[in-house]
Amino acid sequence: QVQVVESGGGLVQAGGSLRLSCAASGSIFSLNVMGWYRQAPGKQRELVASITSGGTTNYAGSKKGRFTISRDNAKNTVYLQMNSLEPEDTAVYYCRYSDYADAYVYWGQGTQVTVSS
Numbered sequence: 001q002v003q004v005v006e007s008g009g010g011l012v013q014a015g016g017s018l019r020l021s022c023a024a025s026g027s028i029f030s031l032n033v034m035g036w037y038r039q040a041p042g043k044q045r046e047l048v049a050s051i052t053s054g055g056t057t058n059y060a061g062s063k064k065g066r067f068t069i070s071r072d073n074a075k076n077t078v079y080l081q082m083n084s085l086e087p088e089d090t091a092v093y094y095c096r097y098s099d100y101a102d103a104y105v106y107w108g109q110g111t112q113v114t115v116s117s
Helices: none
Strands: 002-007 010-013 018-026 032-039 046-052 057-059 067-072 077-082 091-099 105-107 111-116
Touching: 002 091, 002 105, 018 032, 018 091, 018 111, 032 067, 032 077, 046 067, 046 077, 057 067
Parallel strands: 010 111
Antiparallel strands: 002 018, 018 077, 032 046, 032 091, 046 057, 067 077, 091 105, 091 111
């Protein structure tokens, strides 16, 4: 089993920044993918960005540029730096942890990000 715990959400004004953190613990896979997803009210959960244990990143749509994903493999922790936040970024942000084959997937409980206009 793998435990996934997010932190760093909160309330911020438009144009502001937040950094989310997600730590994985337990039966860690040596080759893994950690990613951030978000779900706004009434919408489907969507990918924000992901990063492999080898450092390969993937960003969804227009997220690259304002959002930066990074990780510390020694701490099994992934970060999401969010800049120039917009009210449309308001959502619950979830951390996802999986092996490379996506056979084993674990989700965190989510952290709320609210951007006020």
